[in-house]
Amino acid sequence: MARNITPREKDYSQWYLDVIRAGELADYAPVRGCMVIRPNGYSLWEVIQRHFDEAFKDTGHVNAYFPLLIPSSFLEKEADHVEGFAPECAVVTHAGGEELEEPLVVRPTSETVIGHMYSKWVQSWRDLPILINQWCNVMRWEKRPRLFLRTSEFLWQEGHTAHAAKEEAVEETLRMLEVYREVMETRLALPVVTGEKSEAERFPGADNTYTCEAMMTDMKALQAGTSHFLGQNFAKAFDITFQNKDGEREYAWTTSWGVSTRLIGAIIMTHSDKDGLVIPPEVAPVKAVIMPISDDEKALSETFEPEAMELRDRLNALLGKRSVKVDTQYHMRPGDRFFYHLQRGVPLRIELGKKEYESQSVRLVRRDTGEKTDVSWDRAPETVRQLLESIQKNLYTRALEFRKANTHHVKSYEEFKNVLETRGGFITAHFAGTREDEKEIKSETTATIRCYPMNGQSRGTCFYTGKDDAPLAVFAKAY
Amino acid sequence: MARNITPREKDYSQWYLDVIRAGELADYAPVRGCMVIRPNGYSLWEVIQRHFDEAFKDTGHVNAYFPLLIPSSFLEKEADHVEGFAPECAVVTHAGGEELEEPLVVRPTSETVIGHMYSKWVQSWRDLPILINQWCNVMRWEKRPRLFLRTSEFLWQEGHTAHAAKEEAVEETLRMLEVYREVMETRLALPVVTGEKSEAERFPGADNTYTCEAMMTDMKALQAGTSHFLGQNFAKAFDITFQNKDGEREYAWTTSWGVSTRLIGAIIMTHSDKDGLVIPPEVAPVKAVIMPISDDEKALSETFEPEAMELRDRLNALLGKRSVKVDTQYHMRPGDRFFYHLQRGVPLRIELGKKEYESQSVRLVRRDTGEKTDVSWDRAPETVRQLLESIQKNLYTRALEFRKANTHHVKSYEEFKNVLETRGGFITAHFAGTREDEKEIKSETTATIRCYPMNGQSRGTCFYTGKDDAPLAVFAKAY
Structure with missing residues (x-):
């Protein structure tokens, strides 16, 4: 944290x-x-x-x-x-x-x-x-x-x-x-x-x-x-x-x-998470950052950094101009440099240290899961592309599952208030109340009708008025 | 006109x-x-x-x-x-x-x-x-x-x-x-x-x-x-x-x-000219417009228009998405359709009429000069690209030559006023006057110092004060 x-x-x-x-x-x-x-x-x-x-x-x-x-x-x-x-x-x-x-x-x-x-x-x-x-x-x-x-x-x-x-x-x-x-x-x-x-x-x-x-x-x-x-x-x-x-x-x-x-x-x-910002790759201004890491200043400037620049150019050719940057904040400790980009939400960190340099590989670290992958310089662009796709997919799926897990259907106002109090999230319920009923619910619970969903063909008994053939509504507390 | x-x-x-x-x-x-x-x-x-x-x-x-x-x-x-x-x-x-x-x-x-x-x-x-x-x-x-x-x-x-x-x-x-x-x-x-x-x-x-x-x-x-x-x-x-x-x-x-x-x-x-707007191709939102032209509605929809769309797609692949449009304002007379795009400054008109269709060619008409070129469908994209480059170059050269032809060097205030009155344009002159001198010149002639040009290493006698070693200035009436 x-x-x-x-x-x-x-x-x-x-x-x-x-x-x-x-x-x-x-x-x-x-x-x-x-x-x-x-x-x-x-x-x-x-x-x-x-x-x-x-x-x-x-x-x-x-x-x-x-x-x-x-x-x-x-x-x-x-x-x-x-x-x-x-x-x-x-x-x-x-x-x-x-x-x-x-x-x-x-x-x-x-x-x-x-x-x-x-x-x-x-x-x-x-x-x-x-x-x-x-x-x-x-x-x-x-x-x-x-x-x-x-x-x-x-x-x-x-x-x-x-x-x-x-x-x-x-x-x-x-x-x-x-x-x-x-x-x-x-x-x-x-x-x-x-x-x-x-x-x-x-x-x-x-x-x-x-x-x-x-x-x-x-x-x-x-x-x-x-x-x-x-x-x-x-x-x-x-x-x-x-x-x-x-x-x-x-x-x-x-x-x-x-x-x-x-x-x-x-x-x-x-x-975003406990460490700060997480940006989905498709909207990330910087999709990946390459970090040359060494205590040896000469090695950094003469071998690591040129190699990083070369990889950056290959990645940018694949992912779009300015998608990938090289971090040269050598006055900072490696951990602080990692943290710097992590808190800016950069989806992927690409480490190029002594071990990686010697084996002509880089280490890829995902922002969303922290998972590490070592890959050769040759295969790096394709692997980076795949990982970015995977991060994009994971962020969407994670958010969708979170919403599903926190969406509850209720059939009565008691249940409505109980679920809202104990579990929160989105509440789906059939509703045929008036504008005044809606206002009443809002003033008692602070929840509002977010919408009548587009694909909500479902009809049922109104949880609030008991009326039949009520359309489905989504309620929640909202920003 | x-x-x-x-x-x-x-x-x-x-x-x-x-x-x-x-x-x-x-x-x-x-x-x-x-x-x-x-x-x-x-x-x-x-x-x-x-x-x-x-x-x-x-x-x-x-x-x-x-x-x-x-x-x-x-x-x-x-x-x-x-x-x-x-x-x-x-x-x-x-x-x-x-x-x-x-x-x-x-x-x-x-x-x-x-x-x-x-x-x-x-x-x-x-x-x-x-x-x-x-x-x-x-x-x-x-x-x-x-x-x-x-x-x-x-x-x-x-x-x-x-x-x-x-x-x-x-x-x-x-x-x-x-x-x-x-x-x-x-x-x-x-x-x-x-x-x-x-x-x-x-x-x-x-x-x-x-x-x-x-x-x-x-x-x-x-x-x-x-x-x-x-x-x-x-x-x-x-x-x-x-x-x-x-x-x-x-x-x-x-x-x-x-x-x-x-x-x-x-x-x-x-x-721009007597007919309206002219836009240089490099900044033109629409670089060329293709015009299927025929009295025969069936031919238009079944042969001319599909051919135009196909050419548009090939041109867009070369010039960038949405660079080329097909004009389908068939309710207007061809002349009015030409005029419509001409007044919007589209650099190039591409005509596809009966004669062109039969010879599998198109007619290209330049906005800047009105010059016409007939070219086969195969060679059209490359010719369009070349013509756009040529238009861009022509507009720049024309403007530069106009400026050169209307820039005059003067050595005395009498000459300054005379040139400004009879010929206008930019006046270059060595100037070492004060802020007040500049104000005086402006109030008498409405011309102001536009700048001391960057490459103006030239020094000479001030046209206004007679001082030596004065830098070169460009004067003009301005918007």
């Missing part, structure tokens, strides 16, 4: 912050609730971005950029939207040395200003669909900030699409939910339950909200991404209309969907 | 705006002075970003993210800095429903908040250098906005480095100037004059500012990127100190450097 990391079972929140600090992922900024994403955290975000961006482009989306500042009157055009977001807004009242005529809010999300622009761009059915995504910063003032999970400013992507037909917009909403699930599971190694949110948990202004819910190692749920079917609500508020094939004017149907730097929090709380 | 584009010689500003509108690059936003970067503009920015980002990483830099909002007191810590930027700031006074104790400015640039963080991160000489870059939005309130060139919000990168020794920081400043020049010339096909700014034109808070100056087709200069040696000014203001190898505390030496979405304006005003 690392001395600079609080044991998880002692204080989960402190463990989380210790992992971030030891991995140099982020810092609190001088402005309350805001964060600085340090290079180790940002490079992780860059890889996450790349995977999602590629998936968005593969499904026909293009990127654009809309303004940071939104006239406050825009927010007020959609009643639910302003109610949901106005209390969290940061407001610009002065600019260029003068007081503004109308205050401007720093975007908490961009449905309104994008709706305004779409109304100008869309005239005919031929202008639809519009499939635009934006990568940007947004601001939602936080009273209880937490690095990556809840900060006043965060980075995200927000997709905003407009369609001629309702079915197309619904299809898009579900397509992007599926894109999210796919990238989260295959790249971030985050198993997620996808499903529909209850009315109470919907995005302000949406007709339906779909979500990806992941289980953290403290068994709490984390909402990892959401996809919203906005119906014609924003089209009506911002007059996004088009002339259909019959020459009639119609309102468009819109969607929006987003994932954020919160995903870094999800990776930390899913994969 | 395109009917939707005002002739350049009639009204250059309107021509510029027409090119942007016809290419769907950007729109004004509902907030005064702000812009929306539309997908065609943003995808161009993405390619520009990729080239610079790669060059930054190749020179050892990493990306990070610092907060959008900066306490207003931070700006005041560096006297020149606050004087330069405070009048342009947008100010957040309220957040989360309450008035803030201290107003926060939306970052106009991030030296201050980054200086604050570096002072926490740097303890010992071993923590240096810090080589960090940030891609983000910044805000400088503009009274006379102009799309891409001067908007209240724009996107940019800002590099911020800290070093233990002055020489290292100077070296970094010049290294990044050279990185800028290289990317601008080889990728954006923008020939630039690199050099040092005069004292009057320095970044507020810098000891020296270096710049890349490009000549637009109206012969005005555009500052395309700057690199600043900040001395110890920000280190002193924010207490960035380190323990040196002798155990003594010293102030660090810092640099900053930036390029912005203004570069899109530079591309437009360097390469």
Whole structure:
């Protein structure tokens, strides 16, 4: 156990912050609730971005950029939207040395200003669909900030699409939910339950909200991404209309969907351990680090290091530019050098010491299991590739099994409260209660409906109201 | 000449705006002075970003993210800095429903908040250098906005480095100037004059500012990127100190450097023509578009289009994913389809009509010259590659020759005014005047010193003061 990391079972929140600090992922900024994403955290975000961006482009989306500042009157055009977001807004009242005529809010999300622009761009059915995504910063003032999970400013992507037909917009909403699930599971190694949110948990202004819910190692749920079917609500508020094939004017149907730097929090709380950060190879900025180790400075510079550089180049040719680094922090003791990269979550350590050098081999040490493999220089690249695949698979499987082991089905409210108290985790239960029932359950237990799962065809008796033919819901305490 | 584009010689500003509108690059936003970067503009920015980002990483830099909002007191810590930027700031006074104790400015640039963080991160000489870059939005309130060139919000990168020794920081400043020049010339096909700014034109808070100056087709200069040696000014203001190898505390030496979405304006005003946008192939999001053309709908869908898709796949394998598109806007007339892509600046059009289909060939049409080449399907990929290279080279050479033809050397102030009035362009002249002399020249002629060129070893008699041994300066009217 690392001395600079609080044991998880002692204080989960402190463990989380210790992992971030030891991995140099982020810092609190001088402005309350805001964060600085340090290079180790940002490079992780860059890889996450790349995977999602590629998936968005593969499904026909293009990127654009809309303004940071939104006239406050825009927010007020959609009643639910302003109610949901106005209390969290940061407001610009002065600019260029003068007081503004109308205050401007720093975007908490961009449905309104994008709706305004779409109304100008869309005239005919031929202008639809519009499939635009934006990568940007947004601001939602936080009273209880937490690095990556809840900060006043965060980075995200927000997709905003407009369609001629309702079915197309619904299809898009579900397509992007599926894109999210796919990238989260295959790249971030985050198993997620996808499903529909209850009315109470919907995005302000949406007709339906779909979500990806992941289980953290403290068994709490984390909402990892959401996809919203906005119906014609924003089209009506911002007059996004088009002339259909019959020459009639119609309102468009819109969607929006987003994932954020919160995903870094999800990776930390899913994969990391008592020693600190663990990053799945598919999103690791540095997949492996090669360590020349010797007391003999001459041997280091003349034989070990050149050999390490040569291996690095061969590995990078296989795994991608800058995937593998050579550690040359020779002023540190080997153990400290190991620890340095271990706490930064590097999936694989490659040791090249005297013994290895003499046998023309390297020692590979897995971050996830600590398992060691000796392999010849010739076979090293292929073995490294295989081990990285194996680590990726192991992290996903471990997380999935953890979720399965900590998901329980209940049939009564007594059982619900008992399981939540004694075992925690996800609780599946048939539920046909009202919004008020849900509120009641939340206030008594702090658990909320995370979603009605997509594949939940199962119907049964409501655990709370006793009503028949209730759909299946997943409940949990959540971040 | 395109009917939707005002002739350049009639009204250059309107021509510029027409090119942007016809290419769907950007729109004004509902907030005064702000812009929306539309997908065609943003995808161009993405390619520009990729080239610079790669060059930054190749020179050892990493990306990070610092907060959008900066306490207003931070700006005041560096006297020149606050004087330069405070009048342009947008100010957040309220957040989360309450008035803030201290107003926060939306970052106009991030030296201050980054200086604050570096002072926490740097303890010992071993923590240096810090080589960090940030891609983000910044805000400088503009009274006379102009799309891409001067908007209240724009996107940019800002590099911020800290070093233990002055020489290292100077070296970094010049290294990044050279990185800028290289990317601008080889990728954006923008020939630039690199050099040092005069004292009057320095970044507020810098000891020296270096710049890349490009000549637009109206012969005005555009500052395309700057690199600043900040001395110890920000280190002193924010207490960035380190323990040196002798155990003594010293102030660090810092640099900053930036390029912005203004570069899109530079591309437009360097390469575009009477028909609209021209994009150099190296930064073109779409390098070529294939056009199946036929009146026969069955032939289109069953033979022409599949052949076009097949060629697209072969071209993309050679040029990169999504580099080549197939145009299927069959509801439009061929001429309108040509025009559509021409106004979006696509470097190469590939026509596949009946005649071409029968001879198993395609017709390649260059955007820069209109020149046509017929080539067999087999040889098409290699010919496309060669033509793209040739277009890239031609655009650069054309721009360089234009600059050379419009750069004049003068020896007296009379000659200076005469050349500026009758011929315009860049004026080189030996100059040893004071800051006041420079101001005088500007107020009389509107021309400013763009830079003292880097390779300007030439010394001579000052054209303005008659002093001996004056360095060479480049003067021009500028954006």
